[in-house]
Amino acid sequence: QRPLPCRTLRYVPAELEDKVVPDAEVLRTLLAVFRALFANALPRQRDVLAALPEPVRSKYQDLLSAQPRGAPVLGFTPQDVLYQTLGFSVARAASSLAAAGGVFVAAGRAPRGAVVGMYPGTVYQKYEPIFFQSIGNPFIFRCLDGVLIDGNDKGISKVVYRSCNGRDRLGPLRMSDSTWLTSEMQNPLAVGQYVNNCSNDRPANVCYQELDVPTGFPVELKQYLPNTTYSCAQQGPLRCVVLVALRDVGQGEELFSNYYTVVS
Template identity: 65%
Template structure:
């Protein structure tokens, strides 16, 4: 005998569809089955008579089950649509919250370049500002001291990489004799050191910096929340009044184009006289620096250092663009100082200068910016500077 068909009922608004048998009805009410036309489909096929061929019964069962599945999907569609609407609303709220967080993050980095905000918040940000009486008194140490520090460091890097300087030294025989004398002194010293530290003849740029100035600096995750990358004294001790880092990048005069490079760029440094230095090592700024650097190259003589654009630094001081601004909790321990490279700077050492001018026809000294320590800085401390200098 044929089994009795399960009943089909339309769920009420606000109720959910259940599988299996229908719930019992109150006494005196008859259960009704919706017609196929109400479900939006064609009528169910007629049940074959008892004793009909097995093929006919199988075909009727298949068509009946298919029709019931389609009808059930149509009946449950309003419930599924309501759930989808609720899920879409939740996703919209999540996306709106994420967009708001991103806007706050962007505003947090941009507001320091928004002049009206700066004007309204100068009094509340006095600790994060640096005040100087005149633009000429912006220097912590003399330019001669900056020059001597850079010259000493770059010479040590040059001698450490002496084997790669053959093409340059061939064109500068007098300079070659001077460096050969310095190299002889270095080799004698290395022989003395090899008695206690055998095999240590080739040094990394960081080790050269430590042997020359007594400290090394490097990039790492900042101790400030959401500050990104910071600069730390990774080894040694930095005395007060020492050049601890350099701000690399392309140097622009006030009238030179920098609009497209400045879009979304937090690494543009403005000097007191309006000269700009783009210290971004990515995107268009990176391409502009490399183009200008290779434009000014004279045979084997490189007029600037491109290694700060990579993870392997030839000049380990060229990390100043990642020094973070001080806060109320973290006072500044370094400050920026502008320095114009003199014309008599050794041409063989310009390959370590991490700056290049945008215009080739500029008849002026190359502008550099160094960071000078305001106090003694110990190993493991992060460097913090004042992003804004107010000239009274």
């Protein structure tokens, strides 16, 4: 559902100062969650493991050898893995707002500074065309430097994401996650586009924070990154946006985000 307009703005003087938690801490969290998801689905990852260099493959060999060939995947859902790794899980549900969907802390407690979501979608540079995708589309997120992320899971936006996701695949190695477009999500954090915006009577308890994923990000874990670039020629880090808790958020609480704007 379309987020409601936000009446409360968070002003930041410069991009580098718009950080609730350091990038290194955000990356540690994502790596912990993605590694746990990978390990949980290890019997399904044999083709991926076979394509990895030996030093990387050996890190998972002990876990893989403990699972006999043909054995079912470990019996945890991605939501279970998130809860076991971070102590909380998040899920979509009917919002407390009228006729709207939202995102809630489904179990546990998200402490202040915790990464509680990611904003999925196709990443567009300022100079790339997005006119047709933007028509009637309330899910386009504008980063501080003008980079756009289209988090719509329907229509032309969905087609574009799937196309770019398939384009960048290297054999069994997927460079991004497309399961957020389906009901069988493999990355349970990829629900950030459904977080409603705050208002005066519903103050923000999470905020957006931009992150450039380093080029050295483990290749076997890229399958959980819910973002892909529109241009196949783009070099450098992948832009992602996470949602970070501004305070402790307890079980059953709905997440409300704030906008921000840059002050020159």
